[in-house]
Amino acid sequence: MSYIGEVRRSAFESFGTAVTHVAVSVAVRGMRIVKAIARRRVIAHLGEFDDRMLRDIGLNRSDLRDAASGPIWRDPTSVLVVRAVEKRAARRPVRARVEAPVPASGALATLGAEEQAAVTLAPCAEGQGSAQACG
Incomplete structure (x- = not known):
């Protein structure tokens, strides 16, 4: 070796x-x-x-x-x-x-689906929405 x-x-x-x-x-x-x-x-x-x-x-x-x-x-x-x-x-x-900024109602079309849901449900979360709208 x-x-x-x-x-x-x-x-x-x-x-x-x-x-x-x-x-x-x-x-x-x-x-x-x-x-x-x-x-x-x-x-x-x-x-x-x-x-x-x-x-x-x-x-x-x-x-x-x-x-x-x-x-x-x-x-x-x-x-x-x-x-x-x-x-x-x-x-x-x-x-x-x-x-x-909170978008105006006409501006909802330019937002994505999640953002639209957040804007439309915001009055419900604050207790200002109607009973039918908040479900």
């Missing part, structure tokens, strides 16, 4: 691989902790903003407190991002209802 092209593993090679994996995971976790501490400094800086400035970016003081209350190794910015997105999403349906 020929040994050309055959790779032999020594007993220490797997140990070296294990040590490398441990060192890399320790380094990655250390970097996460360093980043989390740096981001906590940013949260402290956000705490110096007034309420109007925080509201402009979609946050309030309780969001900052909640983000900073987690463990030191957890990134606090994920809490802030989730809170800002939730608040933005909660405002969207209200805007859509307020800004949506």
